[in-house]
Amino acid sequence: MKGQTIGYIRVSSFEQNEARQLEKEALDRVFTDKASGKDTNRPQLKELIQFVREGDLVLVHSMDRLARNLDDLRKLVKSFVAKGVSVKFVKEGLLFSTEDDSPMSNLLLSVMGAFAEFERSLIKERQREGIELAKKKGVYKGRAKALSDEDIVLLNERVSAGVNKSTLAKEFGISRQTLYSYLRY
Incomplete structure (x- = not known):
């Protein structure tokens, strides 16, 4: 067939x-x-x-x-x-x-x-080594924060006030996952 x-x-x-x-x-x-x-x-x-x-x-x-x-x-x-x-x-x-x-x-x-799995592991290992080397040289700063310190304070205040988290994520232009990571500060 x-x-x-x-x-x-x-x-x-x-x-x-x-x-x-x-x-x-x-x-x-x-x-x-x-x-x-x-x-x-x-x-x-x-x-x-x-x-x-x-x-x-x-x-x-x-x-x-x-x-x-x-x-x-x-x-x-x-x-x-x-x-x-x-x-x-x-x-x-x-x-x-x-x-x-x-x-x-x-x-x-x-x-x-x-x-293929081994190759992927090697790529990730080289990436980690490159990041560590860049950190030692002071070149690697990590990913830029999506929100300013003031925005983080405001976000936490609004969550405490009961504002819907999905609404806040859209308003601040971040994903819900990012929102939850900021709530852990």
Whole structure:
């Protein structure tokens, strides 16, 4: 049974260009997330999982676009294949399907997924080292505060007065998460 060819594209931020990932592929539908791959809690990935049907083929540019850690990668591929959906990683040239459930494919998925996870860990380690070095040189100041000290005092006063936190977050132009971090001061 031949289904649709569906693309899944992920970039980590809105500034990144996702166009290059599957530009040469003929796709019936594309799901694009602009979010971190640290976990599988991504809106378009969830929609893709709900959308695909038996016989469909999901194309992904590379393994690290689908998942950043081996456990998530293996779970996602297994769940697609269990639904009768094939998954192809273009960059790695690997296809996973019910027809080709070979031990070699599973080994390659594990090994290449482990390398992707290892690479991500190295990147984060280098980033931490760079930040520490910049701090020692006095160059790194951290992220700029979203609110001034006066705004923080005002925010706390208004929360104490019972003003809705969502309303305050919009008014101050910050996320609710940022609002809650300022309430801990």
